[in-house]
Amino acid sequence: MIEGIFVAISLGIMLAFTIGPVFFILIxxxxxxxxxxxxxxxLGAISGDIFFILLAYWGTSKLSAYIENNPNLFLYGGLLIIIYGLFSYLKERKDFRKHPPQMHITTLEDKNYFTLFYKGFLLNIINVGVFAYWLATIAAFSSREGITPTEVLIFLGTILSTYLIVDIIKILIAKRLRHKLTPTNIHKIKQGINLFLVGFGIFLALSGIFPNFLHSVKALF
Structure with a gap:
């Protein structure tokens, strides 16, 4: 089990640095x-992970087969991310033109934490790739000889705990970078993230339109 803990910590670190919508929007x-x-x-994004873990743990084999036989799930998830990215891009451009950049950056703490929580949760659960990751992880670890349900839960809990700790470190580092950025640069970063979301959504949608697309891309690396 000690070996499993080290594996879980490694997976948690890798998950925290996985390039996806949550990574960039968190920063x-x-x-x-x-x-x-x-x-x-x-915390909203991690709640999405927990939601997927519960679903995957409930019926790994059935859900895995369902996803493989229903590639449209990737298409729908991709379209939702594309719409979100385009909407955010247009809104940011409108706000930037309406309110000219100031000389100094003032961090406006958003007190509506529930909205941010929900935003993180929503962005995670519409990404079917996250679900596929947890399905594969649970299936691989739970299939090992002698593994008990308690050990599986400890394994998954270690991944999520490591993920949260690394994310907190990222948040603190990103906060320190604020003083080195101008409002114009922050605007460019936001728009770059929005364009990334659109591109990520297109990639996810193509995985649904062409089921073998994702496997073909992986084969190139």
Missing amino acids: ETSITKGIRSALAFD
Whole structure:
């Protein structure tokens, strides 16, 4: 089990640095809205992971087969992310033009933590790839000889705990970078993240339209 703990810590670190919508928006939230706002968003994203873990743990084999036989799930998730990215891009451009950048950056702490929590949760659960990750992780670890349900829960809890700790470190580092960024640069970062979301959504949608697309991309690396 000690070996499993080390594996779980490694997976938690890898998960925290996985390039996806949550990764970039977490950094952007920390810079523009502050530490507590970023933490609320992150807890929402982790709640999405817990939601997926519960579903995967409930019926790993059945759900895995369902996803493989229903690639449209990737298409729908991709379309939702594309819509979100485009909407955020247009809104940010409108707000930037309406309110000219100031000389100094002032972090506006968003007190509506529930909205940020929900935003993190929603962005995670519409990404079917996250669900596939937890399905594969649970299936791989629970299939090992002699593994008990308690050990599986400890393994998953260690991954999530490591993930949260690393995310907190990222939030603190991003917060310190705020003083080195101008409002114009922050605007560019936000728009870059929004464009990334659109691109990520297109990639996810293509995985649904062409079921073998994702496997073909992986084969190139």
